[in-house]
Amino acid sequence: MKLARGLALAVAAVLAGCGLQDPYPLPSDPPGAATFHPVSVGQSVSETVLFVEAREGVRLEIVSAEAIGQLEGVTVDFFASPLTVEADGDVIIGERLVPLAGTKVDALADASADPPADTVGIVAEMTASEPGRFVLTAVRLTYRINGAPERDGEGIDVVVTICADDPAPTDCDDETG
Secondary structure (H helix, E strand, O other), X not given: OHHHHHHHHHHHHHHHHOOOXXXXXXXXXXXXXXXXXXXXXXXXXXXXXXXXXXXXXXXXXXXEEEEEEEOOOEEEEEEEEEOEEOXXXXXXXXXXXXXXXXXXXXXXXXXXXXXXXXXXXXXXXXXXXXXXXXXXXXXEEEEEEOOOOOEEEEXXXXXXXXXXXXXXXXXXXXXXX
16 A cells, blocks of 8 residues: 555656646647737837736746747837726726836735736737748746746747838738748
């Protein structure tokens, strides 16, 4: 009996170390959406690409973000956008931008609030400096959980494609090159 219990614990420990770890705060599913933006060279596009919601008892501090994808010829700047509940009850993410580094996401005392007011969006502002098709496919997020050492992870909720030219192209979709 003791041997079986010890073996079960050993198997559980090995499985825990083999990638079955919780990906929090990054999404565990593939991106749920994609956006396409035809723009003029030099025009900026802002899009909320990652949503972070604090868990009860967890304090998350965002240290930095790095863009991943087909991005040569485009600059990507990241901002945090705290969830805002307007007077009429509408929930907005992506309009109010604050510096990303040092953003803290704390669970509220009332975790049953609807909508949860502990959500932060990571907004990517992309600006093409030359004509081309540019795709932001992931964000490498550096963060701390409860003051622990920094961690890195990759994920994204919304893949962003911009098609830049001068003048702006008429469209930018899955079929546009």
